[in-house]
Amino acid sequence: xxxxxxxxxxxxxxxxxxxxxxxxxxxxxxxxxxxxxxxxxxxxxxxxxxxxxxxxxxxxxxxxxxxxxxxxxxxxxxxxxxxxxxxxxxxxxxxxxxxxxxxxxxxxxxxxxxxxxxxxxxxxxxxxxxxxxxxxxxxxxxxxxxxxxxxxxxxxxxxxxxxxxxxxxxxxxxxxxxxxxxxxxxxxxxxxxxxxxxxxxxxxxxxxxxxxxxxxxxxxxxxxxxxxxxxxxxxxxxxxxxxxxxxxxxxxxxxxxxxxxxxxxxxxxxxxxxxxxxxxxxxxxxxxxxxxxxxxxxxxxxxxxxxxxxxxxxxxxxxxxxxxxxxxxxxxxxxxxxxxxxxxxxxxxxxxxxxxxxxxxxxxxxxxxxxxxxxxxxxxxxxxxxxxxxxxxxxxxxxxxxxxxxxxxxxxxxxxxxxxxxxxxxxxxxxxxxxxxxxxxxxxxxxxxxxxxxxxxxxxxxxxxxxxxx
Numbered sequence: 018x019x020x021x022x023x024x025x026x027x028x029x030x031x032x033x034x035x036x037x038x039x040x041x042x043x044x045x046x047x048x049x050x051x052x053x054x055x056x057x058x059x060x061x062x063x064x065x066x067x068x069x070x071x072x073x074x075x076x077x078x079x080x081x082x083x084x085x086x087x088x089x090x091x092x093x094x095x096x097x098x099x100x101x102x103x104x105x106x107x108x109x110x111x112x113x114x115x116x117x118x119x120x121x122x123x124x125x126x127x128x129x130x131x132x133x134x135x136x137x138x139x140x141x142x143x144x145x146x147x148x149x150x151x152x153x154x155x156x157x158x159x160x161x162x163x164x165x166x167x168x169x170x171x172x173x174x175x176x177x178x179x180x181x182x183x184x185x186x187x188x189x190x191x192x193x194x195x196x197x198x199x200x201x202x203x204x205x206x207x208x209x210x211x212x213x214x215x216x217x218x219x220x221x222x223x224x225x226x227x228x229x230x231x232x233x234x235x236x237x238x239x240x241x242x243x244x245x246x247x248x249x250x251x252x253x254x255x256x257x258x259x260x261x262x263x264x265x266x267x268x269x270x271x272x273x274x275x276x277x278x279x280x281x282x283x284x285x286x287x288x289x290x291x292x293x294x295x296x297x298x299x300x301x302x303x304x305x306x307x308x309x310x311x312x313x314x315x316x317x318x319x320x321x322x323x324x325x326x327x328x329x330x331x332x333x334x335x336x337x338x339x340x341x342x343x344x345x346x347x348x349x350x351x352x353x354x355x356x357x358x359x360x361x362x363x364x365x366x367x368x369x370x371x372x373x374x375x376x377x378x379x380x381x382x383x384x385x386x387x388x389x390x391x392x393x394x395x396x397x398x399x400x401x402x403x404x405x406x407x408x409x410x411x412x413x414x415x416x417x418x419x420x421x422x423x424x425x426x427x428x429x430x431x432x433x434x435x436x437x438x439x440x441x442x443x444x445x446x447x448x449x450x451x452x453x454x455x456x457x458x459x460x461x462x463x464x465x466x467x468x469x470x471x472x473x474x475x476x477x478x479x480x481x482x483x484x485x486x487x
């Protein structure tokens with residue numbers, strides 16, 4: 018009986034469940050229809066890599082090159098849509114990037130070219146003493162290197178059998194010269210041979226007057242100076258041409274400087290050079306450029322510049338290290354401007370010879386040349402056109418191109434990238450050949466950050482002149 022009641026309850030539950038479903042199905046109430054939500058269509062985003070801006074993807078992820086998380090690219094404003102090299106920064110962004118600008122100017126710039134070098138002998142004031150006939154050194158008067166000598170001081174005595182024979186021939190020719198033309202001709206030839214062998218006219222006359230043969234010939238200093246080399250030794254047998262002494266006149270010396278190739282455009286013949294020596298700190302010496310080596314040293318990438326320096330007191334000694342500076346003013350054509358040389362003529366070998374008109378050098382006799390032929394401007398500084406210059410921190414240099422960012426005058430915070438052609442660097446400025454105009458404002462600080470933003474957006478930039486969008 019109890020089992021029968023359990024089954025009746027179960028059947029009643031099943032019947033109630035089925036009846037409920039049937040009523041719901043036939044109630045006539047329509048089922049609620051699916052209504053899609055009104056979703057606002059968002060702008061399509063572009064995701065790029067901050068390290069590789071050429072990566073452009075429609076959704077976030079990782080860079081396939083470096084694995085960094087991609088970042089969204091800000092969409093271009095309407096004003097920049099047609100200007101791929103422009104960028105607008107908000108005041109906060111400009112402050113964060115520390116953007117600073119400076120005007121493009123036309124002005125003369127004073128360039129300082131700094132060089133280092135050493136004091137050397139003036140090679141035009143070196144004398145080498147050597148015998149013109151073989152012989153034996155019997156006595157030395159200049160017996161150590163560094164000895165000061167004057168012009169005409171005796172240096173050494175040498176015995177030479179050839180000179181003894183030539184003197185005997187001279188005395189015989191003197192006795193035979195009784196007015197005959199042949200004897201007079203022989204006498205002149207003998208005198209000339211002794212002169213060519215190193216005897217002075219006074220020595221030859223003394224031999225003729227005394228009638229005695231000199232056993233030794235004496236070597237005299239042809240110039241005054243210092244005996245910088247002594248190769249002769251007493252008792253030494255020497256051949257023709259053997260160097261016995263080297264005498265240097267130190268009243269004028271050379272200072273040979275190393276100039277980098279980037280500074281050659283500022284250096285000219287006859288420019289004044291100021292320098293200081295380690296031995297005399299705080300004291301300034303002056304000289305004049307007389308030679309610029311036409312060859313470049315491939316190892317140091319420098320060019321030798323030679324300076325003539327007066328040294329009457331002998332304080333500058335060969336081998337001293339010096340630090341030099343040259344000041345130059347350059348016009349728009351790249352010519353050095355010097356008012357004192359306008360219309361002047363200069364000796365190409367001796368720059369100290371400057372005249373008001375054409376002529377010849379008083380020292381070497383070579384024709385003078387106009388100062389313009391040596392790279393100087395034909396006008397003075399007052400009449401010359403100053404160059405267009407920008408601060409040296411403004412351009413971004415890639416080796417092949419130079420990019421400058423210019424502040425647009427009618428749009429606050431807007432900057433435009435521009436490729437320019439630069440001339441040489443002049444101190445803290447660059448001379449501009451093409452691409453800018455006087456008065457424009459160029460970015461001198463923060464340009465690299467502006468360029469980086471353009472790279473991230475795939476626009477033309479310093480490293481990607483065609484843009485990074487691929």
